[in-house]
Amino acid sequence: MGKLLALVAAASLLMSGQAVADERVPLIQADPLLTFPSNPRNVDWAQVARNRAAKAQARVQKQGKPPLTHAEREAVGTNGGNDTLAKAERITGFGTQKKVTVTGNLAPDKTIPTVPAFAETNDAIPLASDTGIPGSRPSLRTSGTIGDGPHGSAGDRTGDFDFYRLTGAAGTSVTFETSTPTGDLDTFLILWDDQGAIWSIADNTPGTTDARMTVQLMPGRTFFVQVGAAGAHAFRPTRRSRAPGRVSAPKGRTTCGSPAARATATSTTTRSTCARATCSAVRSAVRARGSRCTTRRAAR
Structure with a gap:
């Protein structure tokens, strides 16, 4: 019966004009090196080695295949072309091939006002620039120069910083980041509260000299973001104004930072606001050697 069916199939192929090819189907055999052959002497071990080498070479060639490339189709400097799932750009071949290199541009967010x-x-907490966040605006983008002003390279050269003031809002997190398209400026960010305590410190993001931090602020509290160049003059939140009640001890003086430049402020408060945690943060983050954090009482 089996031969009869084979003859009928062959006759059908010939009648339709197709040739009957004597195609040998390759056998799928287990790798003898991974099994226990009943008679190892009958195994062609040389052929087994050649098969394994061929498979290994095929894997190398497949892995060494260059990744796909995809150029973003959204026009440079524009938004909205591919900003949602519904408008996502399809990358042909991605999925079959596991790597892809995407090139394109990120335009500034037009919903963030530039001031x-x-x-x-x-240069200090009492002199901080008011951002208006969150009362006047939810966010902003601005520019600035580190090294100008009376304490920059053209002034007394004690170190220039830019301080910005904002207020915490309920249920929101805030992101601060710097961007230095040109030049070798290495920026840092420090977040202070209105008592002169450090909440967060951020230095370089991976692969850049820019800084970025995201924090959850307490509602109703006033905070200050310090922007500066990384170095020995980082921790001086109130040095410029000698403002009371910032980083100080009762009827005394507290110095936090490096010997080259310390934050000094007199105090009229009844308890110290330069906590051990603040001094520990200064010690761990200040880059100058010999940094210290000490509290000294004034002589009675």
Whole structure:
């Protein structure tokens, strides 16, 4: 019966004009090196080695295949072309091939207002520039220069910083980041509260000299973001103004930072606001050698 069916199939192929090919189907055999052959002497071990080498070479060639490339189709400097799942750009072949290189541009978020650079001097907490966040606006983008002003390279050269003031809002997190398209400026960010305590410190993001931090602020509290160049003059939140009640001890003086530049402020408060945690943060983050954090009582 089996032969009869084979003859009928062959006759059908010939009648339709197709040739009957004597195609040998390759056998699928287990790798003898991974099994226990009943008679190892009958195994062609040389052929087994050649098969394994061929499979290994095929894997190398497949892995060494260059990744796909995809150029973003959204016009440079525009938004909205591919900003949602419904408008996502399809990358042909991605999925079959596991790697892809995507090139394109990220345009500035037009929903974030850009404001002019704030005027100097804003080098300390009491002199911080008011961002208006969150009362006047939810966010902003501005520019600035580190090294100008009366304490920059053209002034007394004690170190220039830019401080910005904002207020915490309920249920929201805030992101601060710097961007230095040109030049070798290495920025840092420090978040202070209105008592002169450090909440967060951010230095370089991976692969750049820019800084970025995301924090959850307490509602109703006033906070200050310090922007500066990484170095020995980082921790001086109130040095410029000698403002009371910032980082100080009762009827005394607290110094936090490096010997080259310390934050000094007198106090009229009844308890110290320069906590051990603040001093520990200064010690761990300040880059100058010999940094220290000490509290000294004034002589009675």
